[in-house]
Amino acid sequence: MSILMVSISGIRGEIGSTLTPAVIEKYSLAFAEFIQGGKVVLGRDSRVSGPFMADIVKGCLVAAGCEVIDIGIVPTPTVQLEIEHHKANGGIALTASHNPIQWNGIKLMGGNGRFLSPENAQKVFDLADAGVQPLRSWDKLGRIVTDDQANHRHIQKVLALSYLDVEKIRKRRFKVVIDTVNGAGGMIMPDLLKELGCEVIAINQEPNGVFAHTPEPLPENLTQLSEKITATGADLGFAVDPDVDRLAIVDNNGRPIGEEYTLVIAVKLIFNKKMGRMVVNMSTSRASEDIARYHNCLFVRSKVGEINVAEKMLEIDAIIGGEGNGGVILPELHLGRDAPVAAALTLQALLEEGGTMADLKASLPAYEMVKQKVNLGNMNPDKVLEQIAQKYKNQPIDLLDGVKIDFDDTWVHLRKSNTEPIVRIISEAPLREEAEKLASRFMDEINSLK
Incomplete structure (x- = not known):
């Protein structure tokens, strides 16, 4: 039997079952009360249920006096960046991340561009359970503003990262296959790779929300990507989940290297360039820890959950962090998992290593x-x-x-x-x-x- 999942990761349920219009309204109004009005950035992945959910959320927020900045189909990390860009009071991403097509969800973010802390998330949930309805009179209603440049701004911020030598990456002309599983990644990943000078072969790019395969980027779901790499002689392949905060890598032989190693590659690149601190969750591979210790860098573990990692990173001023599910967090850009960032760092690492993707994987601690x-x-x-x-x-x-x-x-x-x-x-x-x-x-x- 389907259940409504309410946790620090947001609210998730099945459309037509547990995630009903009434539930969407309940949590949207509670969030509006929590942030006390102002600007709210709203983005979504490509799920078929996204448009009707967005309409409900926008209606509730406007009724509560909020100005909604609708940025359309975007990655979840793009919503986080846009909160900062628009100096908004908060943000909402409509996505069920890697869950199957029948699911959708509501991810809530604060004015700092990060997911709500466990304490603040609980405050929203309590307000929702109390049935708050912070409705405004006709002359104090909010409004809806659209902004279609969010993905472009995200790409430009990735290209400006200090760890990248964009011109050298462009000269290398990597051949990359990208599988965006008909999610929001189709709106940003191919364009980012082209900006990095790659020859891009995109599969399942159309963001229609009808996922071509099980959307979680695990090895068993990447057979089409692997076959395309071997058929085209590509240097490597990338796969993202529907809301583009997780990145999986497939090597030049068509072999998935494992989601854990997305972060390991980023950690090796960063610590080769500078000393610093890092944070991962309790379930993340020891491979990242081995690299941190090799470079004599502080390594700290947090509770599982992106917000727990991000809060600990902020606390100790970490320069890199993430989770072993393909989620890389680079504070230079923002404190959230970001697949576009992870892809760019992977290309930089591959450029500096000089060999193949399989060679790069073989150079890492093996677990x-x-x-x-x-x-x-x-x-x-x-x-x-x-x-x-x-x-x-x-x-x-x-x-x-x-x-x-x-x-x-x-x-x-x-x-x-x-x-x-x-x-x-x-x-x-x-x-x-x-x-x-x-x-x-x-x-x-x-x-x-x-």
Whole structure:
């Protein structure tokens, strides 16, 4: 049965089931009350349900006295940048990220261009549950302004990054296949790559919201991209999710290198150029940590969730960070995951390495990650995690977000789900067989507690 997911990642549900017009209205009015009016940037991905959702959101915000700046179909990070550009009080991105076509969602952002902190998100949710309706009289209604230049501005800001030598990248003339899965990426990724002098072969570019394949950019969903790379002799391929905050890379042999390595490549590039601090979440590969330690740079982990990473980056003044799902955060531009940034940094790294994409991947610390989940039935997930933590109390252990246990060259991270009676198990080791064995071991240990 479908449920409405309400978390620090926003509100997500299935159209025609849990994400209804009434639900959209409820959270739109609550957000308007939270930001106390003013400018609100509104963008969306290409989902078929996007237009009707945008109409409801705009109507609610105008009724609450807000000025809505409608920037159309754009990446989620573009909405974040446009909040800063327009000096808005907040922003809303209508997207369900990597979820299937029947889903959509509402991502809420503050006037700082970042997602709402957990505390502020909860304030919005409480206002929504209270049924607030901050409606204005006829003479104090808001208005709608359209702006179709947001994607262009995003591209120009990426091209201006200090870590890029744009002219040298252009001279290299990389041949790149880009799969935008009929999402918002079709509006920005091919144009960015062309600006970087690439020969671009775009597949699934039309942003019609009818996704050509399962939209999460995992290896099993990238077969069409892999085949196109080998057929055309491309240097590499990129794939993004529908709202373009995650980037996956496929090498010149048509082999996906794994989403974890998008961030690893960016980290290696940045720390080769300057010393600094970095932040990743608890489930991100040790490969980034290895590179940071090699360069004697401070490496910090945060709770899972983009806003948690971003807040920690701000706190310690980090110069790079992100999550192992292909999400790269570069504060020089903004504190949010950004696939266009990740793609540009990858091309710069490939230029500097001088070899093929496969060569670049081979130069990085080698790890394999396995993800499993255990159905708990009637067991209390907090009790389960508590018992595991007690059993391994003599190992290096971190309880910041679930239970993470470090071994010599492996680790395992156990987290409970907020929406299902399950515990997620993420393990990593130098070899896949070792990672699978470690995950199975903890699955068995949890099952033995039943």
